[in-house]
Amino acid sequence: MDHNGYVVVEKVRGKSTITRCFSKYPLKLINPNKVGSSTTDAVWIYSLTYGGGIVSGDVISCGVKVGDGCTAVFTTQSSTKVYKSVGSKCSEQLLEASIGSNALLVVIPDPVTCFSTAKYSQKQIFRVVPDSSLVLVDWITCGRHASGEKWDFAFYKSTNNIILEGDQPLFLDSVLLEKGSITTIAQRMQYYQVIAMVILIGPQLKQVQNQIQMDVKKMMSDLLYIPSGTLGYNRRGSSSQSKPAFIASCSAFGPKGIGVVVRISAMTTESVYQFLRRHLSSLEMQLGAVPYHGR
DSSP, rough: OOOOEEEEEEETTEEEEEEEEEEEEEEEEOSSOSSSSOOOOOOEEEEEEEEEOTTOEEEEEEEEEEEETTTEEEEEEEEEEEEOTTTTTTTEEEEEEEETTTTTEEEEEEOOETTTTTTTEEEEEEOOOOOOEEEEEEEOSSSOGGTSSSSSOOOOEEEEEEEEGGGGEEEEEEEEEEESSSHHHHHTTTTTEEEEEEEEEEEGGGHHHHHHHHHHHHHHHHHHHOOOTTTTTTOOSGGHHHSEEEEEEEESSSSSGGGEEEEEEEEEEHHHHHHHHHHHGHHHHHHHHHHHTOO
């Protein structure tokens, strides 16, 4: 496929190095000389779009190859804005990535924000080997909340496929939010303004996987604990005060539980940023900076 952008990361004199990088309109890829500590063996790639967002009908495709033993971070400078749809045009983004042996790819974008009437579809395909490691954050906000837009877009679909050698599926997932004839997206989402998914795969992330599973279990146990002697249901009605502001679930997947997936619904974007910073901060030594630091 003809990509708008393509990046190759390989070992050069023992260091992770970008050996190939190109991008063309409407995509722009930026590789800062150094993010964080100079002793860290990691490259950072920022994905931008001209005009600050994705225009109706845009089709953007990007390829990333992370060679054996390399570490790469693929991120954004701000939220991915999807502008209003013109006619029935759907904006599309495709990311195809391959991760080599003992390599780490960290995909940590800011959230997608779809404007009113927007139509957007994204697909991300990751090809891995048994000792590859991958961090993937995929999330969407309700839209321009400050402007009164809340889940006011027409269509959103996000597909994430992780494939092992021999085209063996490891993780296949799709999220679809679509205006229905009976209920709107806003009615179905109620008070929640953000949904997110975090995937952690591979041997380099074992410690992070264990910690996040324990923390999510404890957080939700404390949140959902009902003291003995209560009726077991909430009498406070359906106001937002009776709803948990942050809900998370966590489960392992794949052979020998090599992957962990966390799913989140939250009432604020900032609470998700806080969760991501807290649970990915231990990657600072590998990446040279804390993911989402300063957001």
